Amino acid sequence: MTCQTAQERISVMLAGAASGRERLDVEAHTERCARCATTLRDYVAASVALDRAYAPLRARTTRLSPARVRLAMRIPEPVPASARFSRITARITEFGLAAAVTAFAFVGTASVTPQHAIVDEAVAPEAVSLTHVTSGGDDQYFLRWLRLGRYAPQADTLDPAVSASVYSDEAAQPTKPERAGLVR
Amino acid sequence: MPGRQTKKAADIEPRNDRELVYAARDGDMQAFDALFYRYKDGIFRLGLAITKDPSHAEEIVVDTFTRAHRALARLEPEGSLRPWLYRVAINLSYNRRPRKGIVLSTIEDVTEDIMESPASSPSSLAELAETRRIVLAAIETLGPKHKIVVVLHYLNGLNLAEIAQVVDCPVGTVKSRLHYALRRLRTHLASHPELGFEPNAPLLATGQGMPIAATRPVTQGEEE
Numbered sequence: 001m002t003c004q005t006a007q008e009r010i011s012v013m014l015a016g017a018a019s020g021r022e023r024l025d026v027e028a029h030t031e032r033c034a035r036c037a038t039t040l041r042d043y044v045a046a047s048v049a050l051d052r053a054y055a056p057l058r059a060r061t062t063r064l065s066p067a068r069v070r071l072a073m074r075i076p077e078p079v080p081a082s083a084r085f086s087r088i089t090a091r092i093t094e095f096g097l098a099a100a101v102t103a104f105a106f107v108g109t110a111s112v113t114p115q116h117a118i119v120d121e122a123v124a125p126e127a128v129s130l131t132h133v134t135s136g137g138d139d140q141y142f143l144r145w146l147r148l149g150r151y152a153p154q155a156d157t158l159d160p161a162v163s164a165s166v167y168s169d170e171a172a173q174p175t176k177p178e179r180a181g182l183v184r
Numbered sequence: 185m186p187g188r189q190t191k192k193a194a195d196i197e198p199r200n201d202r203e204l205v206y207a208a209r210d211g212d213m214q215a216f217d218a219l220f221y222r223y224k225d226g227i228f229r230l231g232l233a234i235t236k237d238p239s240h241a242e243e244i245v246v247d248t249f250t251r252a253h254r255a256l257a258r259l260e261p262e263g264s265l266r267p268w269l270y271r272v273a274i275n276l277s278y279n280r281r282p283r284k285g286i287v288l289s290t291i292e293d294v295t296e297d298i299m300e301s302p303a304s305s306p307s308s309l310a311e312l313a314e315t316r317r318i319v320l321a322a323i324e325t326l327g328p329k330h331k332i333v334v335v336l337h338y339l340n341g342l343n344l345a346e347i348a349q350v351v352d353c354p355v356g357t358v359k360s361r362l363h364y365a366l367r368r369l370r371t372h373l374a375s376h377p378e379l380g381f382e383p384n385a386p387l388l389a390t391g392q393g394m395p396i397a398a399t400r401p402v403t404q405g406e407e408e
Contacts, residue, residue: 069220
């Protein structure tokens with residue numbers, strides 16, 4: 001083996017790529033050749049120095065995430081399965097809440113409308129019958145008149161006892177025009 | 185945290201690179217993420233060793249995987265995707281203008297040395313840092329072809345066959361480049377007598393066994 005070949009094989013040996021036979025050949029040559037033995041020693045030292053010089057760099061890592069790549073390529077982030085499930089649940093909840101609010105609004109409006117009808121009927125001029133306006137002057141009687149005024153067209157469906165007492169009161173007391181004017 | 189969970193999932197990813205590339209080609213972004221987590225640190229170190237700038241190195245990682253994503257349709261890795269990724273990263277690193285005056289041994293490296301060997305004296309730590317500075321400066325004197333072989337072997341832990349795949353040349357060429365780099369390094373270090381390199385002195389104990397195990401680079405394992 002020549003010195004040139006031995007020195008090339010030393011590098012291969014240090015790289016961990018030499019076979020057992022090649023290693024034995026190099027060792028045998030360096031035992032005979034002081035120059036190549038010196039080269040071997042210095043190559044080993046240089047290799048160790050390189051290994052130590054790069055040791056801190058081998059421990060370096062980066063905290064980069066694949067999101068940076070997607071951001072650079074303008075690719076939208078994938079949604080994990082758990083997030084998809086929670087998103088569906090959120091949609092269902094939203095829809096349920098909207099339906100509940102709509103139903104509440106509809107039912108509430110339906111229950112309030114007859115009260116407006118009572119007031120409208122009571123205030124409407126054509127619904128007011130002067131024969132029902134009495135001269136008592138007390139508010140209780142006036143409210144009672146409002147109820148009866150609403151049901152006046154269906155007077156035959158009223159309780160006979162109540163209707164009898166009411167009509168008897170109306171018959172006993174004369175109509176006060178000024179009261180009707182106050183209503184108007 | 186979802187990011188940490190994704191990283192753990194990538195660490196235990198049983199699929200090889202070829203399967204991951206095919207899955208990513210079909211739109212499986214988790215497969216692409218697994219490839220990213222498998223090779224990002226190695227590419228980062230490679231970019232850091234060449235550009236000496238961490239922010240540049242991170243940009244190189246992003247650019248490398250951006251190109252990988254665009255090339256998914258035509259990628260056909262026989263075994264590992266690493267040679268292709270490293271080749272792209274090397275080209276991107278050398279296309280960037282390196283900043284002058286940046287030294288790789290930062291304050292974090294010195295702190296790490298102190299933490300690893302608390303019994304070491306300040307003088308020995310300073311000596312170690314000086315040796316590291318001289319060696320890194322010697323590497324900078326090498327040409328790009330020789331430097332990349334040194335970086336891939338001693339920093340990234342690739343063997344000669346893997347380096348040959350990355351630089352796309354025969355293994356014999358890699359051997360000769362590594363030999364040339366070691367010879368240049370030896371000459372450079374010999375100009376610093378405080379390091380103990382005496383190329384012309386005869387070796388006294390020639391019968392000693394060679395510390396091969398001590399000279400092989402320690403691989404980190406996360407990218408193997």
